[in-house]
Structure formats: C-alpha cells, structure tokens
Amino acid sequence: MDCLVAGCGLTGSVIARQLAERGAQVEVWDRRAHIGGNMYDYVDEHGFLVQKYGPHTFHTKKKELFDYMCRFEQWQEYKLTCGAVWNGQYTPTPFNFTTIDTFFPPEQGERLKGKLKAAFAGREFATVVEVLEHPDPDIRAYAEYLFEKDYAPYTAKQWGISSAEIDPSVLKRVPLRFSYDEGYFDDSYQVMPVHSFTRFFKNLLDHPNITVKLGVEALKHLRVANGTLLLNGVEITAPVVYTGALDELFEGIYGHLPYRSLRFEWHYTEQGSIQAAPVVAYPQEAAYTRITEFKKLPLQDKAGSSYALEYPVPYSEGQAMEPYYPVLTEESKKQYAKYRKLAEQIPNLIFCGRLADFKYYNMDQALENALNICKAL
Numbered sequence: 001m002d003c004l005v006a007g008c009g010l011t012g013s014v015i016a017r018q019l020a021e022r023g024a025q026v027e028v029w030d031r032r033a034h035i036g037g038n039m040y041d042y043v044d045e046h047g048f049l050v051q052k053y054g055p056h057t058f059h060t061k062k063k064e065l066f067d068y069m070c071r072f073e074q075w076q077e078y079k080l081t082c083g084a085v086w087n088g089q090y091t092p093t094p095f096n097f098t099t100i101d102t103f104f105p106p107e108q109g110e111r112l113k114g115k116l117k118a119a120f121a122g123r124e125f126a127t128v129v130e131v132l133e134h135p136d137p138d139i140r141a142y143a144e145y146l147f148e149k150d151y152a153p154y155t156a157k158q159w160g161i162s163s164a165e166i167d168p169s170v171l172k173r174v175p176l177r178f179s180y181d182e183g184y185f186d187d188s189y190q191v192m193p194v195h196s197f198t199r200f201f202k203n204l205l206d207h208p209n210i211t212v213k214l215g216v217e218a219l220k221h222l223r224v225a226n227g228t229l230l231l232n233g234v235e236i237t238a239p240v241v242y243t244g245a246l247d248e249l250f251e252g253i254y255g256h257l258p259y260r261s262l263r264f265e266w267h268y269t270e271q272g273s274i275q276a277a278p279v280v281a282y283p284q285e286a287a288y289t290r291i292t293e294f295k296k297l298p299l300q301d302k303a304g305s306s307y308a309l310e311y312p313v314p315y316s317e318g319q320a321m322e323p324y325y326p327v328l329t330e331e332s333k334k335q336y337a338k339y340r341k342l343a344e345q346i347p348n349l350i351f352c353g354r355l356a357d358f359k360y361y362n363m364d365q366a367l368e369n370a371l372n373i374c375k376a377l
C-alpha cells in the first residue's frame with residue numbers, strides 16, 4: 001500500500017482516485033457500511049431513491065468541476081426549488097413576490113412590491129440584512145415580518161437556541177428576490193445524477209489500484225504518538241489522508257469540537273405528493289425544521305411518496321449520530337486551531353474534508369479542495 005485514505009466520502013474518494021491514476025496503490029477505509037459519505041443514496045423499500053443524510057443537489061459555477069463529475073456519472077439538469085409553510089400557506093424560498101402576494105393584502109402587497117423595485121432598482125435580489133436596514137419603514141417591516149415568521153424560528157431550531165438570541169447578521173448571505181423568479185441557486189451547473197450519487201462513487205472508486213474496506217474504524221488502527229502516525233502500533237511513513245474529525249484523531253486532548261446533528265424520521269404515504277417542493281421548511285413546527293420529499297429529488301414518477309422529517313439535535317460523540325454542522329464560535333475556532341497545529345506537525349498526514357477542516361463545504365468546494373491537494377502532493 002502506497003497511501004491510506006480514512007474516509008470514503010467525496011474528499012477521500014477523489015483523492016484515492018487521483019493517486020490511483022498516478023500508479024499508487026491506495027487503500028480506502030470507512031467506518032460506515034457504505035461508500036459516498038454524506039452523499040450516499042439508495043432505493044428504499046417503496047422503490048424511491050432516497051438520500052440517507054439529507055437532501056443533496058450538485059451545483060457549481062466551475063465547468064472544470066462539473067466536467068470531473070461527468071467522468072463518473074451522467075447528470076441531468078435539476079434546479080432545486082425550496083419553500084416554507086406558515087399559517088398553513090406555502091411560499092417559495094428564497095422569498096420572492098409570490099411571498100408578498102400570499103401573505104399581504106393585495107393593496108399593501110402592490111405598494112410594497114413597487115417600493116422594493118424602486119429601492120433596489122436594477123437588482124434581482126438583496127440580502128435580508130440589507131432589507132432589514134433599509135430606511136423605508138415599510139421595506140424594513142417586510143424583512144422584520146419574514147425574520148419573525150421564518151428566519152428566527154428556523155435558525156433557533158437549527159442551532160438549539162431561542163429566537164431572541166438570533167442575531168440578524170447571520171442572514172447576511174440569505175437573499176430576498178425582487179421578482180417572481182424561483183430557484184435556490186444561481187450557479188451555471190445545477191444537476192442531479194441520472195442514476196444515483198452512489199453510482200458516481202462506485203465508478204469513482206472502480207480502479208485496479210484502489211481497495212475499499214467498509215465498516216473499518218480507522219482510529220482502531222491509527223494513532224498519533226510523539227508527533228508520528230502509528231498503524232497498528234508501528235510507525236507508518238506512507239502518506240495518510242485523513243478525512244475524519246481532528247479532535248477524534250488526537251483523542252480529544254483539547255476537548256471535543258462542537259457539532260449539531262440531525263435525526264431523520266422516515267415516512268411513506270400512498271398520497272401522490274405531500275408538499276409543493278422537494279424541500280420545504282416548517283418554521284412553526286416545534287421540533288423539525290424541514291421535510292424532504294424524495295420523489296421530487298430528482299423527479300420519480302411513481303405512486304406514493306417517501307419523505308423524511310429533519311430534526312436538529314445536539315451532537316454527542318460516541319452516540320449513534322453524525323456530526324453534521326460545525327458550531328463555529330470564537331472558542332471552537334481557537335480549539336480547532338490547536339488541533340490543526342498538532343496535525344500540521346505530522347509530515348505524512350494529509351488532513352482534509354469537511355470534518356478535518358471543521359468547516360461546512362458544499363460538494364463543489366470539497367471536490368475542488370481534494371483536487372488541489374492532489375496537485376500539491
């Protein structure tokens with residue numbers, strides 16, 4: 001073996017493939033029983049392709065990243081639409097003029113749309129923060145209404161804090177549209193696999209120089225002692241690509257890094273459709289944030305529907321739960337920096353991916369990082 005890769009998600013699998021194509025013998029381990037990391041999908045008992053770890057669509061502005069994905073799977077154009085429901089009424093998200101028509105009386109709505117068009121002339125959208133800070137009281141009141149009905153309760157559930165603690169500045173990247181246009185992303189490439197994300201991974205890992213071992217906890221074999229990596233107690237000098245969490249690798253010596261986790265509650269109905277979009281937020285529900293209806297992600301034309309309710313929960317290591325979202329605070333960033341410093345001192349350790357970097361990455365960012373790491377190796 002020329003290289004060991006811990007983690008068979010997008011980061012680990014892409015690095016394994018790149019190295020294998022250069023002639024290296026690569027072994028990939030994952031503690032889970034499947035390939036694909038959080039992008040793993042499978043056909044459930046009702047015949048629907050579902051995503052075990054929540055809704056994923058691939059989107060990027062970069063052609064070279066899309067081209068890379070095309071080497072291992074065919075892709076169909078797919079523009080994700082999302083929505084939110086409160087007071088029993090549906091609106092698309094990001095909020096647009098349909099939102100105003102739905103929740104405001106016609107006369108007030110027309111006036112508001114006119115004011116927004118004039119105030120943000122020539123722009124398709126602005127961030128919620130810009131609208132919240134606008135001098136016109138009607139425009140501000142619109143953003144405050146959305147904040148109270150949707151953003152604050154949603155964010156509070158997501159992070160396990162009270163609505164009153166939500167600082168509106170967290171919305172500085174959340175867009176509000178000034179038209180009837182729908183769609184979640186503006187990227188030039190927005191796609192879903194023709195077969196599945198898992199098929200993409202099967203093809204990516206299908207190389208004579210790659211051996212995949214599933215159900216293998218890397219940290220049962222891999223340890224750090226005196227700044228060197230030990231494999232089953234013996235120093236390993238070959239490169240080790242580690243895509244797990246750094247606090248786990250260093251046995252939590254600086255404490256555990258904080259994460260939020262998710263619990264998915266799976267349902268099936270004979271009904272043809274349960275909601276207007278594949279991913280819909282329910283800010284007034286006490287415990288779950290959103291529902292994903294998989295027959296719409298991508299479109300699967302058959303009777304019945306499989307869907308999952310998403311409950312944010314605190315993460316605690318060692319329980320049967322996954323670390324999904326890093327909780328980024330000044331303190332956790334400092335704590336992570338200490339682990340990173342230790343990791344940087346180990347010359348044959350290549351740590352990367354959303355866990356080892358303690359960052360939220362979209363798939364295209366994870367892919368780009370993985371390709372850049374291989375260029376540098």
Ligand SMILES: Cc1cc2nc3c(=O)[nH]c(=O)nc-3n(C[C@H](O)[C@H](O)[C@H](O)COP(=O)(O)OP(=O)(O)OC[C@H]3O[C@@H](n4cnc5c(N)ncnc54)[C@H](O)[C@@H]3O)c2cc1C
Pocket residue numbers: 006007008009010011012029030031032036037038039053054055056057058059216217218219243244245248324325352353354355361362363364366
């Ligand atoms: C709910 C949700 C929705 C998302 N939706 C989108 C989306 O729509 N579009 C988008 O672009 N991105 C989306 N993402 C982000 C996307 O999931 C990530 O970009 C991508 O999965 C990152 O890949 P990775 O390989 O870095 O991490 P992962 O996919 O987490 O892979 C890491 C792998 O390492 C394994 N591992 C960790 N530690 C060990 C160990 N000690 N021993 C053995 N194995 C180990 C894990 O089991 C895992 O399989 C979403 C993420 C979440 C949580």
